Amino acid sequence: MVEPAFKPGMMVRVRDIPVKGHMRTPAYVRGRQGWIEGLQGTFPNPERRAYGADGLPPVPLYLVRFRQSDLWPGYDGSDSLVLDIFEHWLERAEKTHGP
Amino acid sequence: MAHDHDHSVSPHPESKDHPVRDWESREAAIRDLLIEKGVLDAGEIRRKIEEWEQKTPALGARIVARAWCDPAFEARLLADANAAAGELGIDARGVKIVALKNTPSLHHVVVCTLCSCYPRTVLGLPPAWYKSKAYRSRAVSEPRKVLAEFGTVLPEGVELRVADSTADCRYLVLPVRPAGTDSLSEEALAQLVTRDAMIGVAQASPPA
Amino acid sequence: MHDLGGLPAGPVERDEHDPGLAERRVDALMVLLMGHGVFNVDEMRRTIESLPPDIYERHDYYERWLLTIERLLIEKGVLTAEEIETRLRDQARHG
Numbered sequence: 001m002v003e004p005a006f007k008p009g010m011m012v013r014v015r016d017i018p019v020k021g022h023m024r025t026p027a028y029v030r031g032r033q034g035w036i037e038g039l040q041g042t043f044p045n046p047e048r049r050a051y052g053a054d055g056l057p058p059v060p061l062y063l064v065r066f067r068q069s070d071l072w073p074g075y076d077g078s079d080s081l082v083l084d085i086f087e088h089w090l091e092r093a094e095k096t097h098g099p
Numbered sequence: 100m101a102h103d104h105d106h107s108v109s110p111h112p113e114s115k116d117h118p119v120r121d122w123e124s125r126e127a128a129i130r131d132l133l134i135e136k137g138v139l140d141a142g143e144i145r146r147k148i149e150e151w152e153q154k155t156p157a158l159g160a161r162i163v164a165r166a167w168c169d170p171a172f173e174a175r176l177l178a179d180a181n182a183a184a185g186e187l188g189i190d191a192r193g194v195k196i197v198a199l200k201n202t203p204s205l206h207h208v209v210v211c212t213l214c215s216c217y218p219r220t221v222l223g224l225p226p227a228w229y230k231s232k233a234y235r236s237r238a239v240s241e242p243r244k245v246l247a248e249f250g251t252v253l254p255e256g257v258e259l260r261v262a263d264s265t266a267d268c269r270y271l272v273l274p275v276r277p278a279g280t281d282s283l284s285e286e287a288l289a290q291l292v293t294r295d296a297m298i299g300v301a302q303a304s305p306p307a
Numbered sequence: 308m309h310d311l312g313g314l315p316a317g318p319v320e321r322d323e324h325d326p327g328l329a330e331r332r333v334d335a336l337m338v339l340l341m342g343h344g345v346f347n348v349d350e351m352r353r354t355i356e357s358l359p360p361d362i363y364e365r366h367d368y369y370e371r372w373l374l375t376i377e378r379l380l381i382e383k384g385v386l387t388a389e390e391i392e393t394r395l396r397d398q399a400r401h402g
Contacts, residue, residue, distance in 0.1 A: 021353065022349060022352060022353035022356060024213060024265045024266050025265070026212055026213060026263065026265060026310050026312045027310050027312070027313075028212075028239065028240070028312040028313040040195070040197070040266075040267070040268050041195065041267075043266065043267045046266070046267075046349040046352075047349075049347055049349035049350070050349035050350055050352065050353035051350070051353065052350065055349075061266055061267060061268075063268075065260075068242075068261075071239075071240075071313075072240050072313065075240075077255070078258050079242070079243070079258055079259040079260065079261075080258060080259075080260045080261075081239060081260065081261040081262075081263065082260060082261070082262050082263070083262070083263040083264075083265045084264070084265050084266035084267065084268055085265070085266070086266065122329075122366075122369075122370045122373055123329045124395060124398055124399070125373060125377070125391070125395065126329060126332055126333055126336070126373055127398065128391055128394040128395045128398055129336070129373075129376065129377060129380070129386065129391060130332065130336060131394065132386055132390055132391065132394055133336075133340075133380075133385070133386070136385070136386075138340075138343070138345070138385060139336075139339055139340070139343070143339060144332070144335050144336070144339065147335040147338055147339055148328075148331050148332065148334075148335045151331060151334060151335065151338075152331070212310070212311050212312035213309055213310060213311075213312075213352075214309065214352055214355070215368070224325075224326050224331075224334065226322070226323055227322035227323070227324055227368070228319050228320060228321055228322045228323070230368045231319060231320060231322065232311060232314075232316055233316040233317055233318060233319045233320065234319045235311040235312070236311040236312065236313065236314040236315070236316040237316050237319070239312040239313055240312070240313040245319060248318055248319055249319075249321075263312065
């Protein structure tokens with residue numbers, strides 16, 4: 001099995017890949033930085049399964065946490081947001097601040 | 100009602116007759132054809148409808164009440180919610196469910212911005228508002244305002260964490276056990292756990 | 308169109324209506340057809356996402372799912388559009 005690229009606590013950025021067609025990475029996190037909360041498991045790639053392929057080999061899926069103040073202008077305070085993102089949508093980011 | 104023809108994949112299925120019930124006729128037509136062609140049979144359709152009528156938030160409420168009463172169960176729930184549900188005889192096989200524990204300093208609320216994913220196997224079918232554009236749009240960007248619309252106001256010091264179920268996981272909120280419930284049985288506790296508390300737009304009700 | 312997170316919107320209308328039988332029928336069709344491997348959940352999402360925006364806007368949740376199921380059944384060659392329209396005409400004639 002493929003070794004997951006990221007570990008909990010790592011700071012990552014959501015890549016802004018120009019995918020045409022089905023994908024599960026919302027626009028509001030593209031280009032944003034957050035932290036790996038955990039690995040949810042590996043799952044077949046929905047971007048391929050959406051067109052009838054089996055989506056294998058399965059791709060690691062991470063729970064990624066963001067500060068709401070990093071996502072929305074004018075959002076103050078310590079609220080957060082988590083969502084599931086596939087590995088190929090993430091890259092390491094420089095640690096600029098703590099969670 | 101205006102006609103609208105989409106020529107891409109199939110003729111656009113918009114009937115000029117009976118606009119209100121047109122889709123129900125269309126469902127019946129498709130269902131009858133599928134049965135005639137042996138793709139599905141009438142019995143399994145009936146059984147599937149009955150199966151889903153049995154799935155209600157009462158299932159999730161039992162899971163929450165057990166977690167409140169039994170810390171070891173709670174730990175198993177947080178590690179593998181599908182298996183924990185199975186311990187209570189709740190069939191939550193299939194899609195991975197993850198339980199999110201609320202604490203006095205952390206409150207979770209769940210949304211699916213991209214479609215309307217929902218932990219159906221433990222809560223049943225989602226309410227219409229959960230699937231609405233307004234909820235899907237604003238639960239991520241203005242969750243405190245959305246919660247206030249549901250009558251839920253969290254203190255400043257509590258972190259509000261939105262969980263957007265974007266992929267293969269569905270989320271079930273484990274609400275904080277209300278104060279003054281030490282003497283209640285597990286069954287009585289389950290009565291305090293509402294669907295809205297397990298979505299996260301509300302907290303569990305205090306005892307009456 | 309479907310990627311709604313953060314878009315401006317009005318208050319959440321507290322529509323609490325339970326799905327009726329017709330809606331539950333659509334739900335059952337969806338679950339069974341996926342269970343039988345006719346299509347998968349990602350194909351459903353892809354199809355619903357490619358509904359033209361005015362269709363997406365105009366139809367309610369279960370109507371959109373029914374349109375999606377229909378499109379996929381046609382795409383997969385399980386049914387044809389003609390068969391469906393013929394059956395609808397026959398239904399309308401005979402009540």
